Amino acid sequence: xxxxxxxxxxxxxxxxxxxxxxxxxxxxxxxxxxxxxxxxxxxxxxxxxxxxxxxxxxxxxxxxxxxxxxxxxxxxxxxxxxxxxxxxxxxxxxxxxxxxxxxxxxxxxxxxxxxxxxxxxxxxxxxxxxxxxxxxxxxxxxxxxxxxxxxxxxxxxxxxxxxxxxxxxxxxxxxxxxxxxxxxxxxxxxxxxxxxxxxxxxxxxxxxxxxxxxxxxxxxxxxxxxxxxxxxxxxxxxxxxxxxxxxxxxxxxxxxxxxxxxxxxxxxxxxxxxxxxxxxxxxxxxxxxxxxxxxxx
Numbered sequence: 241x242x243x244x245x246x247x248x249x250x251x252x253x254x255x256x257x258x259x260x261x262x263x264x265x266x267x268x269x270x271x272x273x274x275x276x277x278x279x280x281x282x283x284x285x286x287x288x289x290x291x292x293x294x295x296x297x298x299x300x301x302x303x304x305x306x307x308x309x310x311x312x313x314x315x316x317x318x319x320x321x322x323x324x325x326x327x328x329x330x331x332x333x334x335x336x337x338x339x340x341x342x343x344x345x346x347x348x349x350x351x352x353x354x355x356x357x358x359x360x361x362x363x364x365x366x367x368x369x370x371x372x373x374x375x376x377x378x379x380x381x382x383x384x385x386x387x388x389x390x391x392x393x394x395x396x397x398x399x400x401x402x403x404x405x406x407x408x409x410x411x412x413x414x415x416x417x418x419x420x421x422x423x424x425x426x427x428x429x430x431x432x433x434x435x436x437x438x439x440x441x442x443x444x445x446x447x448x449x450x451x452x453x454x455x456x457x458x459x460x461x462x463x464x465x466x467x468x469x470x471x472x473x474x475x476x477x478x479x480x481x482x483x484x485x486x487x488x489x490x491x492x493x494x495x496x497x498x499x500x501x502x503x504x505x506x507x508x509x510x511x512x513x514x515x516x517x518x519x520x521x522x523x524x525x526x527x528x529x530x531x532x533x534x535x536x537x
Contacts, residue, residue: 284330284357284365284402285446287521288313288320295336296387305336305387312395318402319445319521328525330365331358332398336390348375353394357401366404370397415527417448418482419456425464426504433508434462437516445524458490459483460523466504474501480519482526490530493522 290310296302306322313320320332334355350373357366372393374386420438423431438460439449450456460482467475480493495518503511 285318287329287525288318288398288402289329289331290320290322291331291333293334293336295338301384301387304384305391308388308391309394312391313398314444316395316399317444317446318395318399319441319517319524321517321521328360329521330360332356333358334394348373350374351390353390353397355394355398355401357398366401368397368401370394415445415447415524416457417450417455418442418458418460418523418527419450419453421453421459421461421483423462423464425466426462426508428505428507430464430504430508430512433512434516437512438520441513441516441520442523445520447524447527453485457485458527459485464504468501469498472501473498476504478515478519480523482523491526493519493526495519 290306290313293302293305293309296305310320310322332355334353337352337354339350339352350371353370353372355368355370356364357368359365370393372390374389375383420435420442423434426434443449453459460480462481463479465477465479467477469475475496475498478495480495482490482492484490495515
C-alpha cells in the first residue's frame with residue numbers, strides 16, 4: 241500500500257506514538273538545568289545538549305567553543321545541539337582549565353576538561369575528564385584553532401563515555417531505514433533546504449536514508465502552515481509525520497515558532513538546519529520507541 245499523510249498543526253513540538261499513548265513534550269524551552277524525568281529513556285547519542293562550558297573568560301569564545309563541540313559531536317554520530325533539547329535529552333556541562341605544559345619553553349599549554357553528563361531528570365549519568373596539549377600565542381591564551389582542537393579531543397572523550405554507557409545498558413541505536421517524502425507549504429528553497437538538512441541530521445543519527453519509499457520501512461512527510469501575527473511577525477507551524485509502509489501513522493512531531501513576516505520567502509540556510517536538527521531528535525526518539533516496543537523491551 242502506498243504511503244499517505246494528514247496535515248495537522250499543534251502547539252509546541254509534540255510527539256505521539258502509534259498507540260496514542262501520552263508521551264513527554266520534547267523541545268521544551270532551554271534552561272540551565274536538565275528537564276524533568278521522562279517516561280521513555282533515550283540514549284544520550286539520540287539527544288545531547290551542550291549546556292555550558294566554564295573556564296573561558298570571553299563570552300564570544302565560550303559560545304564558539306560550544307558550537308565547535310556540537311559539530312565535533314555530530315561528526316561522531318552524536319545528535320548534539322545548543323540548548324535546543326527535548327524532554328528526553330541528556331545534558332552536558334563542562335569546565336576547562338589551562339595549565340603550562342610539563343616541558344615548558346615552547347609556549348604549549350595543557351587544557352584539562354572536566355565534564356558531567358546529566359540524565360533527563362538532572363541526576364548524574366557520568367563524570368570524566370580529557371586533556372589536550374595546545375599551542376598558545378604571545379597572549380598566552382588559546383587561539384580559535386586551538387579551541388577547535390580542544391573541541392575535537394573533548395568530543396572523542398564524550399563519545400567514548402556515551403559508548404560505554406550504551407554497552408553497559410545493552411542498547412544501541414539500530415533503527416530502520418527511512419525515506420523523506422513531500423514537504424508541503426515551504427516557499428522559496430525551503431523544500432530542498434529542509435530535505436537536505438534532514439538527510440544530514442538523520443544520517444548523523446545513524447538512520448539510513450533511502451531514495452525511494454519502496455525501499456524504506458518508514459516515510460517522513462512534512463507540512464508547513466503560517467498564521468499572521470501582530471508587529472510584522474507570523475507563526476510558523478510545521479507538522480512531521482512518520483508513516484509505516486502500510487500507510488498507517490507511526491507518530492507525529494510538531495514544531496512552531498514566530499518569525500519576522502516574509503522570512504520564509506528568503507533563502508532558508510541555517511533556519512532549515514535548525515528546524516531539521518530539532519525534528520531529527522524527535523524522529524529518532526519515535527523510531528527508537530517503536531523499535532523497543534517491537535522487541536518487547
